Amino acid sequence: MRERAAALSGLAKWMCGMLVCFVLMTVATEVMAWHKYQVLLALPLQESDASDNARVVADMWLGNMTGWWQATGVATALLFIFWLWSMRSLADVVWPQGQRRHTAWALFGWLLPVVQLFMPKMFINDLWAAAQPASRRRRGNALLTVWWLSVLAVGHWVKGDVSSPLENAGNAGEASQALRHLMLSDALCVAVAVLTIAVVRRLSGMLTRAVNGRRWGHDDPRTAAEYGDQGDR
Secondary structure (H helix, E strand, C coil), X not given: CHHHHHHHHHHHHHHHHHHHHHHXXXXXXXXXXXXHHHHHHHXXXXXXXXXXXXXXXXXXXXXHHHHHHHHHHHHHHHHHHHHHHHHHHHHHHHXXXXXXXXXXXXXXXXXXXXXXXXXXXXXXXXXXXXXXXHXXXXXXXXXXXXXXXXXXXXXXXXXXXXXXXXXXXXXXXXXXXXXHHHHHHHHHHHHHHHHHHXXXXXHHHHHHHHHHCCCCCCCCHHHHHXXXXXXXX
């Protein structure tokens, strides 16, 4: 089991690396969006072959970068779900009776309407509690709360392809308004990525130490049961 915990610690590093890649792709997409805005700002009022070509090139770069950003986002989300499933295997070793939901909710909790508003937070709360000493197990933490609020904010604000209005903008005025919306969306995405890195690193470290018994030794099942129904949901 210690070998498995070490392997999952390596998975956490991959997860953080993927999140860093997502942040870099977000910044790169923002740069291409700014370039599109600058191109439209510099275009003459009358149409010409040169202005049309500059607009086409700017749209091409923005579209390509947006596609890579979306692909990186999907890959990051899938890896995060796999990481949650892997952390659940450690939590089942440390505190199986405290895991209130089936492992499948690591995936379906993000997909089902309404349920997706609270189920992922409940799932990760149980993992967090399993990583704590039995004498002071609590579900939830300030870091998890801030992280989850930021996830909900992104889900509310970032709807569909936020770069489409900028790609379809025909003048600097339209591009300016679309760029402001894109900048706010990207800022929220970066904030979620940074907070997720903090959650992944901390939770992975705590669960690994819990499995290895380096912090408090073996938990007394009776003590763990005492705290099984306490804490935030």
